Amino acid sequence: MSETAEATTPTLSLFEQLGGAAAVDAAVDIFYRKVLEDYRINRYFSGVDMEQQAAKQKSFLTMAFGGPNNYSGQDMRNAHARLVKMGLDDSHFDAVMENLTATLQELNVPENLIAQVDALAETTRSDVLGK
Amino acid sequence: MPHITLGETQITCPDGEVLLDSLLKAKLHIPYSCRQGLCQACMLRSLDVTPPAAAQIGLKDTLQRQNYFLACRCHPEQDMHIALPDQHGAAVTAVVINKQWLAADILRLIVQADSALSFYAGQFINLQRTDGLTRSYSIANLPAPDHTLEFHIRRLPQGQFSTWAHDELEVGDTLTLSHAQGSCHYLSGNPAQPLLLIGTGSGLAPLYGIINDALNQGHSGDIHLFHGSRDPDGLYLVDELHNLTATFANFHYTPCLSSADNNLGYRQGRAHDLALTNQKSLKGWRVYLCGHPEMVRESQRMAYLKGASLRDIYADAFVVGGGQMP
Incomplete structure (x- = not known):
């Protein structure tokens, strides 16, 4: 691809750059497994229906x-x-964020995209923690 | 504009509109929630044509094969006959042709339907007595030319239906059968994939069907069955399954007893512990879990943590008093 062609290519959204719905599927499988294996937070996930x-x-x-x-x-x-x-606080949210970052790294997502995903996930902190 | 038929109602779905919206505008009661293809509340089934691929993303592949799709993600490309998941297909009548006890409290019931039923071995069907009493049972056999179906009915202490089936139901009596449901069945197309099947009690019924289906279709990957029971009495079809291991080198059978009283050469312990604890990785495996709800839940978690993908884990919990009744 020439430089001019690249310059005129419409900008892909973050979702498209990550690979869309298929990428979400791949990430969920790895991310949820990490969360369930993480002794700091897995008690908050016990007794739930896994598919839901x-x-x-x-x-x-x-x-x-x-x-x-x-x-x-x-x-x-x-x-x-x-x-x-039950005591959910910032330390647990941080642990989830860590697992999210590790998931994306495992999927070889470029660092600049990981930073964007982390920033979006971070916007849920106050809602999750009821602040 | 494609015409969409649901029961007695026909609607049209304009270009650019998702089917869910067209159905809701027509005041049809379709369950839905997220509207973004995630919750699967609006799952419907096409009774004739293959649904658009985009409407099947995220569904288990066994459901895709049965033409299930999500209404909120469906832009119909052609005319379709559709149904709600629990609504399609008319009920058929079946006559009891054989009763045989596989163990003290497990009845093998063979019925013959008066017309062809479409099903996969391992799916479940509602059996209805003439007065309306209904229970779900898993199908243990492959579709047969003579329309016979096999069920394994365990006698439950307070089980109204199972007690009646054991004690009073006679050869020649009739039952009403619903259409087959459920995603717990074999799927061709990946013959080398290793399979792990864990069942307790009459949870063997669907697994027995799935194993026979897989072997019948020439599955070449390893197939591991762990069947568990508290008492030796609950382990049934032992000889048949041992014979199967002699015929098929890729089939492996481990009967397990969880009670201490075990001098019969069975493995000692709970089936899912024996199946999963020493298993290094289940990455790439397909896992079938049938029987006791607690066992199914624990195994689902263990299998997933061992690397099996959630969409490759097929769970069928036998809930007493609810939908699925052993």
């Missing part, structure tokens, strides 16, 4: 990947209110 939980992770990652979503801060607050009562 995976669907929620997929919804969250689609949003963090800049994909089409109907993210609602209020839904996020409601869903995590019980966990906040």
Whole structure:
């Protein structure tokens, strides 16, 4: 591809650069496994229906990947209110963020895109923690 | 504009509109939630044509093969007859042709349907008594030219249907069968994939069907079956399964007893512990789990943590008193 052609190529969205819905699927499988294996946070995921939980992770990652979503801060607050009562705090959110970054690194996502995903995921912090 | 038929109703779906919106505008009651292809609440089934590929993204491949699709992601390309997941297909009548006890409390019931039923071995079907009492049972055999179906019915202490089936149902009596449901079945197209099947009690029924389906279709990858029971009585079809291992080198069978009283040469322990604890990696495997809900939940988690992809794990929990009744 010549430089001129590259310059005129319409800019791809973050979601498209990451690989779209297929990339979300690949990431969910790795991310959710990391979360369940993480002793710092896995107690918050015990006793849940795994398929339903995976669907929620997929919804969250689609949003963090800049994909089409109907993210609602209020839904996020409601869903995590019980966990906040159990002691969910910033340290646990940080642990999830760590797992997210590690997932993207494992999938060889370029660092500049990882930073964008992290920034989008970070916007959910106050809703998740009920602040 | 494609015409879409649901039951008695026909609607048209304008270009650029998703089917879910067209159905809702026509005041049809379609369950839905996320509208973005994630929650799968709006799953429907095409009864004739193959649905658009984009409407099947994210569904388990067994459901894709059965022409299930998501209404919120569907831009119909041609006329379709569709149905809600629990609505398609008319009920058929079947007559009992054989009763045989595989173990003290497990009845093998063979019925013959009066017309062809479309199903995969391992799916489940609702059996209905003439007074309406209904229970779900898994299908243990492959579709046969004579329309016979095999079920394994375990006698439950308070089980209204199972007690009746064991004690009163007679050869020659009739039952009503629903259409087959569920995604727990074999799928051709990946014959070398290793399969792990774990079942407790009459959870063997669907697994027995799946194994026979796989072997019948020439599956070449290893097939590992772990069947568990508390008592030796609950391990059934032991000879048949041992014989199968003699015929097919890639089939491996491990009967497991969880009670301490075990001098019969069975493996000692719970089936899913024995199957999963020493398994290094299940990456790339397909896993089938049938039987006790607690076992199914634990195994699902263990198999996933060992590397099996969630979409490759097929779970069929036998919930007593709910939908699926052993």
